[in-house]
Amino acid sequence: xxxxxxxxxxxxxxxxxxxxxxxxxxxxxxxxxxxxxxxxxxxxxxxxxxxxxxxxxxxxxxxxxxxxxxxxxxxxxxxxxxxxxxxxxxxxxxxxxxxxxxxxxxxxxxxxxxxxxxxxxxxxxxxxxxxxxxxxxxxxxxxxxxxxxxxxxxxxxxxxxxxxxxxxxxxxxxxxxxxxxxxxxxxxxxxxxxxxxxxxxxxxxxxxxxxxxxxxxxxxxxxxxxxxxxxxxxxxxxxxxxxxxxxxxxxxxxxxxxxxxxxxxxxxxxxxxxxxxxxxxxxxxxxxxxxxxxxxxxxxxxxxxxxxxxxxxxxxxxxxxxxxxxxxxxxxxxxxxxxxxxxxxxxxxxxxxxxxxxxxxxxxxxxxxxxxxxxxxxxxxxxxxxxxxxxxxxxxxxxxxxxxxxxxxxxxxxxxxxxxxxxxxxxxxxxxxxxxxxxxxxxxxxxxxxxxxxxxxxxxxxxxxxxxxxxxxxxxxxxxxxxxxxxxxxxxxxxxxxxxxxxxxxxxxxxxxxxxxxxxxxxxxxxxxxxxxxxxxxxxxxxxxxxxxxxxxxxxxxxxxxxxxxxxxxxxxxxxxxxxxxxxxxxxxxxxxxxxxxxxxxxxxxxxxx
Amino acid sequence: xxxxxxxxxxxxxxxxxxxxxxxxxxxxxxxxxxxxxxxxxxxxxxxxxxxxxxxxxxxxxxxxxxxxxxxxxxxxxxxxxxxxxxxxxxxxxxxxxxxxxxxxxxxxxxxxxxxxxxxxxxxxxxxxxxxxxxxxxxxxxxxxxxxxxxxxxxxxxxxxxxxxxxxxxxxxxxxxxxxxxxxxxxxxxxxxxxxxxxxxxxxxxxxxxxxxxxxxxxxxxxxxxxxxxxxxxxxxxxxxxxxxxxxxxxxxxxxx
Numbered sequence: 001x002x003x004x005x006x007x008x009x010x011x012x013x014x015x016x017x018x019x020x021x022x023x024x025x026x027x028x029x030x031x032x033x034x035x036x037x038x039x040x041x042x043x044x045x046x047x048x049x050x051x052x053x054x055x056x057x058x059x060x061x062x063x064x065x066x067x068x069x070x071x072x073x074x075x076x077x078x079x080x081x082x083x084x085x086x087x088x089x090x091x092x093x094x095x096x097x098x099x100x101x102x103x104x105x106x107x108x109x110x111x112x113x114x115x116x117x118x119x120x121x122x123x124x125x126x127x128x129x130x131x132x133x134x135x136x137x138x139x140x141x142x143x144x145x146x147x148x149x150x151x152x153x154x155x156x157x158x159x160x161x162x163x164x165x166x167x168x169x170x171x172x173x174x175x176x177x178x179x180x181x182x183x184x185x186x187x188x189x190x191x192x193x194x195x196x197x198x199x200x201x202x203x204x205x206x207x208x209x210x211x212x213x214x215x216x217x218x219x220x221x222x223x224x225x226x227x228x229x230x231x232x233x234x235x236x237x238x239x240x241x242x243x244x245x246x247x248x249x250x251x252x253x254x255x256x257x258x259x260x261x262x263x264x265x266x267x268x269x270x271x272x273x274x275x276x277x278x279x280x281x282x283x284x285x286x287x288x289x290x291x292x293x294x295x296x297x298x299x300x301x302x303x304x305x306x307x308x309x310x311x312x313x314x315x316x317x318x319x320x321x322x323x324x325x326x327x328x329x330x331x332x333x334x335x336x337x338x339x340x341x342x343x344x345x346x347x348x349x350x351x352x353x354x355x356x357x358x359x360x361x362x363x364x365x366x367x368x369x370x371x372x373x374x375x376x377x378x379x380x381x382x383x384x385x386x387x388x389x390x391x392x393x394x395x396x397x398x399x400x401x402x403x404x405x406x407x408x409x410x411x412x413x414x415x416x417x418x419x420x421x422x423x424x425x426x427x428x429x430x431x432x433x434x435x436x437x438x439x440x441x442x443x444x445x446x447x448x449x450x451x452x453x454x455x456x457x458x459x460x461x462x463x464x465x466x467x468x469x470x471x472x473x474x475x476x477x478x479x480x481x482x483x484x485x486x487x488x489x490x491x492x493x494x495x496x497x498x499x500x501x502x503x504x505x506x507x508x509x510x511x512x513x514x515x516x517x518x519x520x521x522x523x524x525x526x527x528x529x530x531x532x533x534x535x536x537x538x539x540x541x542x543x544x545x546x547x548x549x550x551x552x553x554x555x556x557x558x559x560x561x562x563x564x565x566x567x568x569x570x571x572x573x574x575x576x577x578x579x580x581x582x583x584x585x586x587x588x589x590x591x592x593x594x595x596x597x598x599x600x601x602x603x604x605x606x607x608x609x610x
Numbered sequence: 611x612x613x614x615x616x617x618x619x620x621x622x623x624x625x626x627x628x629x630x631x632x633x634x635x636x637x638x639x640x641x642x643x644x645x646x647x648x649x650x651x652x653x654x655x656x657x658x659x660x661x662x663x664x665x666x667x668x669x670x671x672x673x674x675x676x677x678x679x680x681x682x683x684x685x686x687x688x689x690x691x692x693x694x695x696x697x698x699x700x701x702x703x704x705x706x707x708x709x710x711x712x713x714x715x716x717x718x719x720x721x722x723x724x725x726x727x728x729x730x731x732x733x734x735x736x737x738x739x740x741x742x743x744x745x746x747x748x749x750x751x752x753x754x755x756x757x758x759x760x761x762x763x764x765x766x767x768x769x770x771x772x773x774x775x776x777x778x779x780x781x782x783x784x785x786x787x788x789x790x791x792x793x794x795x796x797x798x799x800x801x802x803x804x805x806x807x808x809x810x811x812x813x814x815x816x817x818x819x820x821x822x823x824x825x826x827x828x829x830x831x832x833x834x835x836x837x838x839x840x841x842x843x844x845x846x847x848x849x850x851x852x853x854x855x856x857x858x859x860x861x862x863x864x865x866x
Contacts, residue, residue, distance in 0.1 A: 040675075143731075335670060339645075494660070497627060499714045
């Protein structure tokens, strides 16, 4: 097997991977940075983010306000020291992107414009029309071309992480075009492999968002943290799940049920705000978990609109007028017209909640390093502790650059330490990976990976959807266990070397099942409702800080179901309080009770038993 | 799916380890008015023939992965719908690129050309601590359209010049160069112009057929970017001649 030496190996070349690579390259001009991805960088899913990226900017805003919105939005399951670091570094990173050429939308005087987003008290979302992720990704990709020491391995599929004597030493990857395996050795490895919402049948994610990074880390013994928290975005297109940005609501779009009624006022986000005057943290600018949950209740009450691809509600933008839609939401119009045949200037867009984002992921410390020395994780694949039980829109684009920079810096420090590499051991590990891969290529049987993938997706929708019950979660757990057996009987029998996506799709599904298992097992053991994890079974419908103000940690058990343990939540200055929006939020603010201003005395210490 | 109609598609297949040349294979796929060609290819791979290879990612026309030829016209598979081809259609790999396998082509040249033209901010030393550059909506509008390229390569599949001369930097790469040349924050034009001016691969190889703009799925209009490049290049050339004359005159002056 060919062996290539680098100082730092980064897996995944979306926004987080690219930002990490640039930082690592800048930190030491003598470093070789291997940037490895199963797709060309600009195909990464960052490209599909639409709305924008959070950073305190206006005079009326403050780091404390961004902190409070994030921690309350995450239902107090955030690592508060990480949130603190994050909010303080967001503005610098948005400016850095600007200086690298990102075409942020501007005010007429040439200064940066910001827009409203759900769950954010003050407008602080930097945006580039409704293609913010696209522009960030291309800006980062183009900027990375400036650094000759960033060596790209485009269309290399990483099969495993090399860990020797408790330290990350590189990866084994498949050159997809040649069909050859290669060892890419490095003294620091950073996973920036994205999320795993493709384990759900209906989701906003690109087909590549299948969770291998999480799967590999998990099998190496790193815990996957808070995996039960999967965000449903309230506005996806029915059937395809294509994302219709929250910025549609930030700009003033409204949600209507079958009677044309703005139903969010009935779910703690009212009172109704005047049309065309969106108000932060009210109505359509509520947080995603609550807006998605409101859809579910409307559906159960028979007030949604039947469609051939499931029930929908209407997202109405018409009152914004043609000019504002064309200026601020041109891509939304294009998507709605192409994929639904609906021009939002003329008619409301049919939407429904679809799986969107994995709040949890590979457990890291506040500096993005995992429990394996020299092995880092950053971006959606990671759980650095920023999002808690529910992520606020526009915090994830900010995360990939703020934490990407930090990961690059820290990985560079680790790489510098170097240490002695055990050549024989690494070759033996790589040889094991090769045997396993060859075995898969030649696997015969009667099952199809595509059928298993679809069954997994439907089962996750049923058991780990917007609302969960013990019974349905158990059913999903049983299904996943069965699929894990069936996947061993998938017929591949395809030894072709060049661009053999048949075997790679199988590997994606195998990892997906393991990741889905961590979600389902973490979910069933969390006997409370918090953020995106909402239960309907008795005794579990409320948040229970006494027992569950703690992170779940899913550990790999060879051949079996994941073992669930718990870890403490770092609480620095915001004590858990009731999460309130709309008028209730205003009232609580007046009384100084909510949003972390006050808390029960019992909650003042770190909790958890891990 | 039961009441869905079926449509016959012919799809290009090529496995370099087995086939001497690409061949077409027929598949019947179910469809309704929302079915895209990417949906159809995924159906084939999922249920009829898992060995079919093609690239895809976002399925919403923003990642640029799934460029193919549909009835000989460069298209994004995810943004082209079976409903518009009632007679069926042929799906082939993008023209003008070497085929690696089935619908997967080799994009190496294209990516190298993008890099050659230095598509990043040059000559601006501003640091984050100093705050963002000012840029008015008008200054943004000057280059915004050209910043919308998703690097799908359809314009290369459409370009007759790239077909004849694979050394031509091509529509998307030159458009990106023009995007930065027009950006009020950039001062790197002088570094890009030698590549744009280059005799064989530069902008003058473009014969302004305009097909690139026709097939662009994001309405970036590379043809107009290349026309602008030509004007810049002509001015650059004129300035170079003028400078040269001046230098000669100055040099002459010194000698006397």
